[in-house]
Amino acid sequence: MKVYLAKVSGNAYKLRILLSLLKVPHEVVWLDFANKEHKSAAYLKINPRGEVPALEDHGHMIWDSAACLVYVARQYGSEQWLPTDPLGLAEVMQWLALSATELQCGLQYARRLLVLGRRTLGTLEEGQNFGRLALDVVETHLKTHEWLALGRPTIAEPACFPYIETAPESQVALESYPAIIQWMQRCRQLPGWIDR
Amino acid sequence: MKVYLAKVSGNAYKLRILLSLLKVPHEVVWLDFANKEHKSAAYLKINPRGEVPALEDHGHMIWDSAACLVYVARQYGSEQWLPTDPLGLAEVMQWLALSATELQCGLQYARRLLVLGRRTLGTLEEGQNFGRLALDVVETHLKTHEWLALGRPTIAEPACFPYIETAPESQVALESYPAIIQWMQRCRQLPGWIDR
Incomplete structure (x- = not known):
């Protein structure tokens, strides 16, 4: 490949x-x-x-x-990372969608503005606010779940992790999202996980 | 349901x-x-x-x-609308991603600004430009393909159709996208397709 x-x-x-x-x-x-x-x-x-x-x-x-x-x-991979039963596939898909919309178009475009000086869509504040919608959804979920989907690591983890990790570069602090911080630590401990 | x-x-x-x-x-x-x-x-x-x-x-x-x-x-549905083989699933997924990013955050947010007066991310021009990136990709593909994925109708069609159809409400004219216009006609002729 x-x-x-x-x-x-x-x-x-x-x-x-x-x-x-x-x-x-x-x-x-x-x-x-x-x-x-x-x-x-x-x-x-x-x-x-x-x-x-x-x-x-x-x-x-x-x-x-x-x-x-x-x-x-x-x-x-095996069925672990992306199952094909209707409910399992859809549950993972929810987080892939969040990663493409609020996390990318919100947090990432806010970061791009600050780090690269390139504006794609919206002001810094709009991108931060849009991104925080996703962080709130993720935080609420992770308060009662170890992983994003299906009670185990799936491709929802690599899909959502990168633009959550770089939220501080968008001037969105992660301190107020303790469940997310713990989830990030669990991700980093997965065998084979790599840093940026 | x-x-x-x-x-x-x-x-x-x-x-x-x-x-x-x-x-x-x-x-x-x-x-x-x-x-x-x-x-x-x-x-x-x-x-x-x-x-x-x-x-x-x-x-x-x-x-x-x-x-x-x-x-x-x-x-x-059957495998027709969303297959589970790696390549088929990924090919459909490409268009679901485009529908969530450029089509929604671009064309739809530009439309929301004009139709509802509500700004989510970016100016009208930014939304239009971001949306046109997707329209160009779709148009180029449809010049040589009848359908978005796999040579047949899949869930890529209902995923991409709505915010392409409303592009004119974002002040993005579809006249310069003839292959898209023909594809929209094919979609409307699918048995069971419904109007907005």
């Missing part, structure tokens, strides 16, 4: 975590974000959205972080 | 389309958006995110439009 990543990307980090958890052999193509390699004509043929991650496996291309997680979990 | 919907919501419309396509018997609870019933304490117990749709089936609750589509497709 060949994966297309960038060092600064939280979305790429999601896939890196899962590949490491599942010990999937892979070749990495590192894209140069600073030189906009992810918007080059050559890369847009791989991922028309111009984002990372994307992956190529057995001649098939997959773009989008959640789609990459789904593919790797189904192809190289 | 009981589903929680609101008449103005494109996310609710996604689920209504699939329920109609698959002829799934269900009871509807219509929420009063104007009176913020979706932010009431009672509803936040059903969906902590305070959005529609949500569904309840056999005592289980599912929130988020994509998660609801996944649940209904797996529970009441």
